[in-house]
Amino acid sequence: MLRFASVAAVLAVGATAVYAQNVAVIKERQKLYESQGKAVKQPNAAYKGTDELDLDKVKAALKLIQDNAGKLPKLFPDDSKTGGDTEALPAIWENKKDFEERFLKLAEAAKAAETAISDEATFKSEWPKVLGVCSECHKKYRKEKK
Numbered sequence: 001m002l003r004f005a006s007v008a009a010v011l012a013v014g015a016t017a018v019y020a021q022n023v024a025v026i027k028e029r030q031k032l033y034e035s036q037g038k039a040v041k042q043p044n045a046a047y048k049g050t051d052e053l054d055l056d057k058v059k060a061a062l063k064l065i066q067d068n069a070g071k072l073p074k075l076f077p078d079d080s081k082t083g084g085d086t087e088a089l090p091a092i093w094e095n096k097k098d099f100e101e102r103f104l105k106l107a108e109a110a111k112a113a114e115t116a117i118s119d120e121a122t123f124k125s126e127w128p129k130v131l132g133v134c135s136e137c138h139k140k141y142r143k144e145k146k
Helices: 002-048 055-075 096-116 120-141
Strands: none
Touching (some): 002 055, 055 096, 055 120
C-alpha cells in the first residue's frame, strides 16, 4: 500500500510539473503577443485615420514584431497544446513547418516595411502588408475571438 501511495505521489508531482511547464510557455507566448498588440495599436489607429502618424511608434512596432517572430516559434512545443486559456488551434502542431515558416515571413515583412516606411504614403502602402501576414496566420492557427 505504501508503495502504491509513493508511485501515485510521484505521478501526481510529475503531472503537475508538466502542466505548470505548459502553462508557463503558454503565458510566455501570450505575453509576447500582448506586447505586440499594444505596440501596433497606435500605428493601426494612424492607418485608420483616427490618430496622427508617429513614425517612431511604427518603427518600434516593426522592430518588436521582428524580435517576437524570432522568439515565438520556440514557444509552441508539443506539450503546450492546451491549458492557460490558449487560443492556439491544433492545426499548429498538425502543420508545424508551415506555422514556423509564417514567422519567417512575418519577420521579413516587418523588416521590409521598416526599411521602406519613411512618410505617410509609404506607411499606408507597407503597413497592410505586415498586418496581412498576421491575419493569414490568425485565420488558420488561432481560435476566433468571441
